Amino acid sequence: MLVPLLLLGVLLPAGPGPALGAGALRELEAARDPAALEAARFALDSYSRAAGQRGGPARLGAIRRAQAQVVNGIKYYLDVTLLLMSPCSQDGFTNQDAANCENSVEPEQIACHFEVWSQPWMDRKRLVKQECHPAEPLEKVQSTASLELEEPARAKIPEEPVRLEALSQNASIQLISLFKDFLVTYKKSYKDERETERRLQIFAENLEKARTIQELDQGTAEYGVTKFSDLTEDEFRSLYLNPLLAKLPARPMKPAAIPSDPPPAEWDWREHGAVTGIKDQGMCGSCWAFSVTGNVEGQWFLRRGSLVSLSEQELVDCDGLDHACGGGLPSNAYEAIEQLGGLETEGDYSYEGHKQSCSFSTSKVAVYINSSVEISRDETEIAAWLVKNGPISIALNAFAMQFYRRGVSHPFRLLCNPWMIDHAVLLVGYGTRGRTPFWAIKNSWGKNWGEQGYYYLYRGSRACGMNTMCSSAVVD
CATH class of the missing domain: 3.10.450.10 (Nuclear Transport Factor 2; Chain: A,)
Incomplete structure (x- = not known):
């Protein structure tokens, strides 16, 4: 620390x-x-x-x-x-006690x-x-x-x-x-x-x-006792975070076209049916897989009108470009999905939280993607793209997240610097609480963390490097 x-x-x-x-x-x-x-x-x-x-x-x-x-x-x-x-105060006392009483x-x-x-x-x-x-x-x-x-x-x-x-x-x-x-x-x-x-x-x-x-903290967040309060910093990082995000270069992707219309004051894809429920990666550094499947779920919903919960375990087992519970990159995961031919549903290929032999079946593919894009680092442009195109896979520095409970988190930049990103999540919306602008972020640590599984991060200062690795799958 x-x-x-x-x-x-x-x-x-x-x-x-x-x-x-x-x-x-x-x-x-x-x-x-x-x-x-x-x-x-x-x-x-x-x-x-x-x-x-x-x-x-x-x-x-x-x-x-x-x-x-x-x-x-x-x-x-x-x-x-x-x-x-x-x-005398007890039930059942006898006449022999009368004199004393x-x-x-x-x-x-x-x-x-x-x-x-x-x-x-x-x-x-x-x-x-x-x-x-x-x-x-x-x-x-x-x-x-x-x-x-x-x-x-x-x-x-x-x-x-x-x-x-x-x-x-x-x-x-x-x-x-x-x-x-x-x-x-x-x-x-x-x-x-x-x-x-x-x-x-x-x-x-x-x-x-x-x-x-x-x-x-410069925001409105409350920090304190969480499910991770009995872990050392090293244990928390090794079990739940993804150090490869800062160590490995991302695969080059074509830049995303940014909408010309200014974004509205607030937006939340949860209110428009594009986000599945909170999931839990367990003691496995597979956040990269959850971030990418969440993005693909949203892309498929916007292009096909059906929200399907997709398999992270397929990526943990079958993505040869990444390192399963040892971490990975969203850019690699998109390529792996294309090479495999798509993703199975969560129901067909359920999450186990550790690497197994790959049991992917092309006959069970539920969704596919055609390519992937890298999104701008400008927060206004990120918001504009999100409103038009759906939830975004992002990565950030999880410095303040081990003890986060609720509210809008806004750590000092020196404590949550952008060059040490170590956790991949899903950006689903933005807005303002009182006078505090925020990003709404879907995490993968279960509903018993944060605000029912969500993290709210200050918007407008590139907090914790949230703008450094924004990407999305493309479904034609």
């Missing part, structure tokens, strides 16, 4: 126990913090099981103080007041210090310390008559991850919560505890990267 990055202050040493190196103690808002309530409830359950039913059940009266500390998980330090309820007006109060060690991402908790004594006057709940004695509800995982701006004094605590939410949202699991802790540390570093990108 081209900017200095600050690591979150989190100590995550390997190992199973809670006695490892710790971070600073942080005060929690005891009465309202859901993590503190969850830890207190767990401590109360543990206390009640150990004490049995002697003297009736215990209820939580108050959390007087709560602190937390990162120690290969989170360790909660809780000072609480418990109310020991009389047997006559004098049981208020519950007995005890003060306890609990220490609870938690690894939320492993769904693991342990009560590591418990000290209780009769409550002193200052430790007592002053009025139990109107006190709600029900146990606090379990803290719930939020439906949406906490925004990065919320990470403040309790950053380490919220980091664990974010990571647990990430695991649930994207159904992630790891082979063992050591790998889980490694991924948590990468996750923490990526949060800081996303925060840095957020601060430097």
Whole structure:
């Protein structure tokens, strides 16, 4: 990464126990913090099981103080007041208890210090310390008559991850919560505890990267937790991007004729039926194939009136000019389609996400192309061609895309330079949000990335080199 990055202050040493190196103690808002309530409830359950039913059940009266500390998980330090309820409050008490009940007006109060060690991402908790004594006057709940004695509800995982701006004094605590939410949202699991802790540390570093990108972005985009937040930059590039775009020269193509009419203020081919649904390339650098099939789908629709989902796997398996999951060039893919004789449908030649032996059949060809063209690098001319002729295969620098969530992305040019393009996508439209002009880009990382699978990039500054490799198939 081209900017200095600050690591979150989190100590995550390997190992199973809670006695490892710790971070600073942080005060929690005891009465309202859901993590503190969850830890207190767990401590109360543990206390009640150990004490049995002697003297009736215990209820939580108050959390007087709560602190937390990162120690290969989170360790909660809780000072609480418990109310020991009389047997009279239980169902099924007998006449033998009547004498005791006559004098049981208020519950007995005890003060306890609990220490609870938690690894939320492993769904693991342990009560590591418990000290209780009769409550002193200052430790007592002053009025139990109107006190709600029900146990606090379990803290719930939020439906949406906490925004990065919320990470403040309790950053380490919220980091664990974010990571647990990430695991649930994207159904992630790891082979063992050591790998889980490694991924948590990468996750923490990526949060800081996303925060840095957020601060430097000139548009309206929101960056944060995505399905790729547990991957290093090198892992992300090798699994999902296409370094050959910047390394190999594109095959020469004839220039496209640019319409003379100025383009309208906005246009979106999704509204005109020329775009199939979002697809997912998986852990395969086949974005070039998805970009090209998306373009051919649009060209066939405009020339033949039928929108057909086409096979990327055919190109991965049968395009001898490119490198399957190792990357490729749209210009090569057009030539391969011509040499093969066309493309099969997605249904006939389904996507597997890795290279297989070529099983293309000319009898199953659904569409064909006649040639291909290179489109202007001028953004106004790109827009004019798109409006008249359909979605365009483009390539760009995916610098900001690993952590992109929504909005119009506009990274600084030095951070998203045009000479390091590494991802091929499909340009389907353009417009303006408020006063911010954008390109609408169909990506191939599934619907659970970006805005339902789409990326919105600032229009008018050649952002991230989006204008450097624009092309299209030609269907006569």
